Amino acid sequence: MLLASPRGFCAGVERAVETVERALALHGAPVYVRKQIVHNVHVVRDLEQRGAVFVESEQDAPVGAVLVLSAHGVAPSVHENAQRRSQRTIDATCPLVSKVHAEARSYAAGGFTIALVGHEEHEEVVGTRGEAPEATVVIGSVAAAEAFTPADRAKVAYVTQTTLSMDETAEILAVLRRRFPAIVGPPKDDICYATTNRQNAVKEMLPLIDLLLVVGSGNSSNSNRLVDVALGAGVPAHLIEDAGCIDEAWLDGIETVGLTSGASAPERLVTGVLRWFRERGVEQIERLDGVVEDIEFRLPSELRQPARPAPAAV
Numbered sequence: 001m002l003l004a005s006p007r008g009f010c011a012g013v014e015r016a017v018e019t020v021e022r023a024l025a026l027h028g029a030p031v032y033v034r035k036q037i038v039h040n041v042h043v044v045r046d047l048e049q050r051g052a053v054f055v056e057s058e059q060d061a062p063v064g065a066v067l068v069l070s071a072h073g074v075a076p077s078v079h080e081n082a083q084r085r086s087q088r089t090i091d092a093t094c095p096l097v098s099k100v101h102a103e104a105r106s107y108a109a110g111g112f113t114i115a116l117v118g119h120e121e122h123e124e125v126v127g128t129r130g131e132a133p134e135a136t137v138v139i140g141s142v143a144a145a146e147a148f149t150p151a152d153r154a155k156v157a158y159v160t161q162t163t164l165s166m167d168e169t170a171e172i173l174a175v176l177r178r179r180f181p182a183i184v185g186p187p188k189d190d191i192c193y194a195t196t197n198r199q200n201a202v203k204e205m206l207p208l209i210d211l212l213l214v215v216g217s218g219n220s221s222n223s224n225r226l227v228d229v230a231l232g233a234g235v236p237a238h239l240i241e242d243a244g245c246i247d248e249a250w251l252d253g254i255e256t257v258g259l260t261s262g263a264s265a266p267e268r269l270v271t272g273v274l275r276w277f278r279e280r281g282v283e284q285i286e287r288l289d290g291v292v293e294d295i296e297f298r299l300p301s302e303l304r305q306p307a308r309p310a311p312a313a314v
């Protein structure tokens, strides 16, 4: 069995989870969280047990509530709604997503039509699009890039979702650059370091394995892309929430299993999968070397103050 590196939590997810924990320490329960703070069922359940209340919309949280906004970012209209409801927002948007929002605002201000490469329904894309809805067209495939018809072909810009497949995005951007030679975009696409590193780690592992297991939730974009990387290379792969989801039939005729995890999956779930294999007699587990990640993001400014002191004992 081979274990990919890097894997699991990225700096943006670490920051988002800590944001909810610190908000609970500062303000006490309940702390409301708009949408899943990160796309992982286990993380959400843990925080729920500690007093976080997850809601779909700012409209579902009470007037005046403390409301954490998830790592995926929100449209400006969400901030406006929250302000109208006197909610005290704490913005856990990953700084790398905020950077894409800033790019979108800047291109819209410059009069560009923005090709937003990403998945239409994904929360991050909904938030980024919200920066300039009239000027933004979501491009989810090569076919959509071919069909894209901006008002002014000379004024086209692109930005991308942070958690896409590097290969698919490169194909889409190649089509856009061919069709709109004057297109402008960020110096590098917006796919983040964590997505890039985890996909590269899987690519390096693929020649050595017969099956890939990816620990992550079904709505986690970057986890799904890790499965796609394997499937695209002809290696069977499955996304699993945790060890309980492994189907022993998948292992028939398989010699070497590769294991990785998405950027929102806690390491203890990977440990659980390793335990599952050890209990079935797998002794050889090799941890592959990979890029060492040392990125850290500061907590949101609303939280950079000491935690509330614990009540005095009686």
Ligand code: SF4
Pocket (backbone or CB within 6 Å): 010, 011, 012, 013, 071, 094, 095, 096, 097, 162, 163, 192, 193, 194, 195, 222, 263
């Ligand atoms: S996957 Fe990338 S963009 Fe998303 S939270 Fe992690 S570092 Fe930020």
